[in-house]
Amino acid sequence: MKKSELTFGVLQLPIDLITIILAFSLAYFLRVKFEIPQSTIYAWPFYQYIKFIIVFLPFWIIIFGLEGLYNIRKPKQGLKEFSSIFLGVSAGIAVIFAWLFFSRFLFFSRLIILYAWVLAIIFVYLGRYFLKSLQKLLYRKGIGLHRVLVIGVSESAKKITNVIRTNPGYGFKLVKAINKDGVEKLMTIFNRNKFDEVILADPNLSERETGKILDFCEENKLYFKMMPNLFRAKSSNVEISSLSTYPLLEFKRTPLEGWGKVAKRVIDIIVSLIGLIICLPVFIVVSIITRIDSRGLIFYKQKRIGSGGKEFYLYKLRSMIEEADSYYHKFKKKNRLFRGKIKEDPRITKFGRFLRVSCIDELPQLYNVLKGEMSLVGPRPLTPDEFNRVSSYEKKYTYTSYIKPGMTGLWQVSGRMELSDLERLSLDIYYVESWSLLLDILIVLKTPVAVIKSRRNY
Numbered sequence: 001m002k003k004s005e006l007t008f009g010v011l012q013l014p015i016d017l018i019t020i021i022l023a024f025s026l027a028y029f030l031r032v033k034f035e036i037p038q039s040t041i042y043a044w045p046f047y048q049y050i051k052f053i054i055v056f057l058p059f060w061i062i063i064f065g066l067e068g069l070y071n072i073r074k075p076k077q078g079l080k081e082f083s084s085i086f087l088g089v090s091a092g093i094a095v096i097f098a099w100l101f102f103s104r105f106l107f108f109s110r111l112i113i114l115y116a117w118v119l120a121i122i123f124v125y126l127g128r129y130f131l132k133s134l135q136k137l138l139y140r141k142g143i144g145l146h147r148v149l150v151i152g153v154s155e156s157a158k159k160i161t162n163v164i165r166t167n168p169g170y171g172f173k174l175v176k177a178i179n180k181d182g183v184e185k186l187m188t189i190f191n192r193n194k195f196d197e198v199i200l201a202d203p204n205l206s207e208r209e210t211g212k213i214l215d216f217c218e219e220n221k222l223y224f225k226m227m228p229n230l231f232r233a234k235s236s237n238v239e240i241s242s243l244s245t246y247p248l249l250e251f252k253r254t255p256l257e258g259w260g261k262v263a264k265r266v267i268d269i270i271v272s273l274i275g276l277i278i279c280l281p282v283f284i285v286v287s288i289i290t291r292i293d294s295r296g297l298i299f300y301k302q303k304r305i306g307s308g309g310k311e312f313y314l315y316k317l318r319s320m321i322e323e324a325d326s327y328y329h330k331f332k333k334k335n336r337l338f339r340g341k342i343k344e345d346p347r348i349t350k351f352g353r354f355l356r357v358s359c360i361d362e363l364p365q366l367y368n369v370l371k372g373e374m375s376l377v378g379p380r381p382l383t384p385d386e387f388n389r390v391s392s393y394e395k396k397y398t399y400t401s402y403i404k405p406g407m408t409g410l411w412q413v414s415g416r417m418e419l420s421d422l423e424r425l426s427l428d429i430y431y432v433e434s435w436s437l438l439l440d441i442l443i444v445l446k447t448p449v450a451v452i453k454s455r456r457n458y
Contacts, residue, residue, distance in 0.1 A: 378406025
């Protein structure tokens with residue numbers, strides 16, 4: 001997803017809040033200043049009236065969200081959007097009326113709520129229309145456009161290509177149009193003409209050729225859309241969209257986009273910040289015991305691969321002797337390693353073994369989460385060697401690099417070290433394709449149980 005799309009999607013929320021407040025403010029002045037005499041004892045001061053309205057704003061946002069008005073990946077358009085705004089505003093007004101009725105709160109003019117109802121529908125729609133108009137203006141200036149490669153030479157492909165060329169307001173820029181013979185040269189074309197989206201407009205392309213295109217898009221983190229035919233979807237994460245009057249199937253990489261990404265990051269920041277504060281006394285005690293138990297630094301950092309293949313340093317409490325890294329190659333030849341773990345590792349200190357069994361050594365990773373290098377839940381954080389091995393073993397592993405690695409994940413609660421390489425990889429891919437906040441919560445709740453039940457700690 002383009003940053004501009006995410007930005008405009010997120011801006012819908014504050015714009016909605018502003019337009020709702022403006023609607024109630026204008027309703028106040030229309031009713032109080034022009035219809036009710038200033039001496040009326042039931043007229044509230046404006047600041048008290050606004051405070052009353054602001055209390056209900058969270059309900060409006062929840063209602064709008066349930067109506068699908070904050071779906072960034074597939075925003076509502078036209079009559080569907082207006083219908084949702086009408087229903088959302090009406091439900092918000094109903095909440096206020098219900099509260100006034102059951103609380104028997106002394107409110108100087110219920111007619112003002114009816115004024116606000118009409119004005120809120122108009123203002124919210126206009127606010128969103130302004131955002132869309134601004135986004136289309138940026139598209140016409142070449143800002144935030146999806147660079148598209150169209151595959152196909154059929155009449156439908158030519159029409160879609162023409163729509164993209166003549167209507168930049170749709171948010172697309174045509175990079176190149178190729179026939180099916182170009183499928184074998186996709187990487188060469190990609191290197192010469194960078195694009196971030198592929199539209200397959202040839203419904204007669206074979207499943208094998210279509211599969212190659214889909215694999216290419218997955219490996220290079222590209223969006224893939226196609227004109228519908230009898231092709232059996234390779235991924236269950238499919239969404240129907242359209243370009244002008246032409247239907248398209250979009251193969252989404254992961255549901256962790258738009259508001260899902262925002263919500264996950266907000267939760268990561270809050271939980272990691274609180275966690276670090278709570279763990280501060282633990283770090284102090286562990287530091288003292290570690291110093292007594294063995295010489296060396298308190299914290300240990302190791303290079304790992306993060307989102308997008310970027311390297312970062314993962315932090316842990318040191319659980320090994322100071323010379324552990326220099327001894328690593330001696331054990332590597334004798335053990336089949338995937339995560340660099342060795343059973344009954346003699347490098348681990350006495351106190352370090354306790355840290356590992358209890359997983360206390362992993363608590364400093366909360367700092368990685370706070371920095372945005374990791375998430376609380378996600379795929380396993382791999383070392384560069386592990387990443388290269390898995391990538392060569394299964395190219396699809398790059399599919400899991402769309403999101404940040406996690407302190408815990410399905411790999412943690414489904415067997416930990418007892419799992420084979422392929423099983424761990426399958427779990428990571430499943431997590432990326434099936435992500436939801438509920439899944440994250442379930443994994444977090446299962447993690448302590450998995451740690452306690454684990455019998456093979458390294």
